[in-house]
Amino acid sequence: MNSPPGKGKREEEQHSGEGGSKGKMNRRGSDCKATEAKIVVSGKMGVGKSALVVRYLTKRFIWEYDPTLESTYRHQITIEDDVMNMEILDTAGQLGEDSTNQWEGHVRWGDGFLLVYSVDDRESFENIAQLKNFLDDIKKPRNVSMVMMANKTDLERERVVSTDEGEKLAQTLACAYYEGSALLGDGVIGEAFEELCREVRRRKMMEGKQRRRSSSQQVKQAFNRVLTKIYS
Numbered sequence: 198m199n200s201p202p203g204k205g206k207r208e209e210e211q212h213s214g215e216g217g218s219k220g221k222m223n224r225r226g227s228d229c230k231a232t233e234a235k236i237v238v239s240g241k242m243g244v245g246k247s248a249l250v251v252r253y254l255t256k257r258f259i260w261e262y263d264p265t266l267e268s269t270y271r272h273q274i275t276i277e278d279d280v281m282n283m284e285i286l287d288t289a290g291q292l293g294e295d296s297t298n299q300w301e302g303h304v305r306w307g308d309g310f311l312l313v314y315s316v317d318d319r320e321s322f323e324n325i326a327q328l329k330n331f332l333d334d335i336k337k338p339r340n341v342s343m344v345m346m347a348n349k350t351d352l353e354r355e356r357v358v359s360t361d362e363g364e365k366l367a368q369t370l371a372c373a374y375y376e377g378s379a380l381l382g383d384g385v386i387g388e389a390f391e392e393l394c395r396e397v398r399r400r401k402m403m404e405g406k407q408r409r410r411s412s413s414q415q416v417k418q419a420f421n422r423v424l425t426k427i428y429s
């Protein structure tokens with residue numbers, strides 16, 4: 198697997214998911230690429246990106262993370278009998294901020310994007326639409342696989358973004374929406390990561406089919422040209 202681009206210190210860790218089964222062969226050898234998912238976790242500072250990743254991978258919650266570190270993690274899950282190798286990039290800071298080159302690198306590298314906001318931070322919610330525009334500017338809009346995740350639902354009294362608002366925005370951006378709490382560690386977090394993985398897999402398989410269709414059309418056209426020459 199390629200390493201994610203960009204600067205900053207990174208730690209690499211390997212995790213095998215509950216559904217993971219190391220060493221199992223992919224049934225569809227030709228769709229090998231469809232079994233890799235490079236996931237970028239992005240959102241405003243402090244929304245809980247690291248907490249969500251760590252909760253998903255280790256089922257633990259750690260109160261403080263170094264905000265300056267960027268980390269990648271490897272993880273395996275099984276989707277429809279295929280082992281998916283996930284590489285998760287937990288970004289530091291916010292996409293579109295600081296060094297744009299670095300962020301562009303992250304976006305080009307990523308297959309799927311988990312865009313996170315916190316229910317107690319309206320600005321982090323408003324950033325989601327900007328993040329989506331940033332992704333669309335770099336990738337073709339139909340090539341962006343993303344899932345929206347609202348975090349810190351345990352802070353119900355501090356909540357300033359309603360579930361309804363989250364769902365409506367997700368509808369507008371045509372993506373799945375999940376809300377949960379890295380602190381409480383509900384199953385929703387795993388669902389969000391795994392739905393994103395499924396979405397990446399679906400898109401890659403579709404792209405693979407289109408590529409195969411267009412190359413078989415090219416072969417047919419070349420064959421027809423040869424036949425026309427022979428019989429003319």
Ligand SMILES: Nc1nc2c(ncn2[C@@H]2O[C@H](COP(=O)(O)OP(=O)(O)OP(=O)(O)O)[C@@H](O)[C@H]2O)c(=O)[nH]1
Pocket residue numbers: 240241242243244245246247248249259260261262263264265288289290291348349350351352377378379380381
């Ligand atoms: N109450 C509550 N606090 C949370 C939750 N998730 C994260 N936090 C806290 O929010 C703060 C920021 O969490 P991080 O995981 O470091 O956030 P981040 O988005 O990775 O931050 P940066 O790396 O600075 O961009 C920490 O103090 C966490 O303990 C949650 O679900 N509930």
